[in-house]
Amino acid sequence: MPYTGRFAPSPTGPLHAGSLVAALASWLDARAQGGQWLVRIEDVDTPRCVPGADQLILHQLERCGLVPEKTVLWQSARDEAYQTALNHLIAQGWAYPCGCSRKDIEDAQAAMGHTRARHSAAVYPGTCRHGLKGKAPRAWRLDVQRVMNDLELTVPLAWQDRALGPQHQDVAQEVGDFVLRRADGLWAYQLAVVVDDGAQGITHIVRGADLSDNTARQIVLQQALGLHTPSYLHTPLVLGMNGEKLSKQNGAQALDLSDPLKALNQAAHVLGLLGQRPTVSASLALWVHAWSEATSLRQR
């Protein structure tokens, strides 16, 4: 399959320094391997989206010379594809409705003697796996263990990350039966990403390390939907002054693109690309470009 990479921002605000690093890394990897680079707007979580942020992000990328080679895909227009995928999982017996509220899940965990670390997501205890027992259906979940068994996937699931090295996760134990369609009717991030990566023919995923924990769930879903598993590379995170990941939640400044080259240089610095001695071939390639620019200017 020809290399196809992507940058998939959520339009919850303009790009910040961290998202430019991810965008640049995915673009560079595609270029370095002679591949194509696509952009997908991940706007399934509509309550978190900011109107106009999608166009702003596309404009910011363009200012940095990062232009997608195919039409941009908006997840908000992909309802039918996600429904088809969910129907397939239901038909296989791999998805089931869940009637639990957040409190139901916490109570069930407490009853099982499970305590969870603060801030960590609750592992769903599987309450509705064998029937709703009179509760109204709220969300749809993936029966992870059943998919693993039926498809004879190894536990823990293991994969190779081009930057982080060998990775593994026991999805059933560490994550549990994760949500495919949320109780509020919105599509879950995991399902949308996997369906869209498949539809866009993505072969290489290059994204921030904060997303690496999703990889195992996405591989399980790819297997369940009969989709190809791409290669993965997770880039280092840009940390703020407080040592936490830069995000709009902890007050990351909007990216200043009055000088796009400066912003790109900062992103390249995070990726460890600055301070490298230019090679002969890289210099010649740069001069070829400069020569054609200079001569075409003279012709005008």
Ligand SMILES: [Zn+2]
């Ligand atoms: Zn449930």
